Amino acid sequence: MLELAISAFVTLFVVIDPVGLAPMYGALTREHTEAQRRRMACRGVIVGGLVLLGFALGGEALLNAIGVSLDAFRVAGGILLFVVAFDMVFERRTERRKRQVEAAHAADTQAGAAAMLAAESAFAAPELLEEAFEHEHEDVSVFPLAIPLIAGPGAITSTLLLTTRAGGDWVATLLVLGILALVLASTLGALLIAGRLNRLIxxxxxxxxxxxxGILLAALAAQFVLDGAAELVVGVIRQGA
Known part of the structure; x- marks a missing residue:
């Protein structure tokens, strides 16, 4: 049980990466007020957590519905996590997240500018003015904060792999969900102190x-692949015997 707890914490903490999200969130919300930042951080973590919880509780049923075995998913998920680890070691993941943040901010700026231009028209209606001010500070809590920065492919895969590793034991499953809640709480804390954390680190x-x-995640990903491949080989041998 202790091994599962440590593995779950390291995997989820590395994949969700609260420390790495903090400066990106600060850049994404640099034109928002402090109250807006707090509100969007809370909403983003809640939405991202609900997405991960849904896959944790219903992911195995989804795999069964589409005819994919858990061992095959372990191999595929391990490979995906290894790609994430590779990107982390060579700083590709950070650059990709920065591009997502910049793209979201550019879309926000364009929407706000278009709305303000419409509102400045001589015949602009009051509702257009209200829409302009809403677009001026677009809500980024769902995209890109919750999805894909928090509940991205790596986090979804990790959550599903860890819950299936619990083997249907509800105590182990609750342990994994508790670790997930702890990592999400640390993510929220990092987002709330994004500016200070960036200056401190x-x-x-x-x-x-x-x-x-990233190196630790690569080792965990390799273990997922080895475990899944071993079970697949054992299954093939049993079928042939």
Missing amino acids: GETAAAVISRVL
């Missing part, structure tokens, strides 16, 4: 931490 230290965690 610094870019160099954050890059070093990301690379070390």
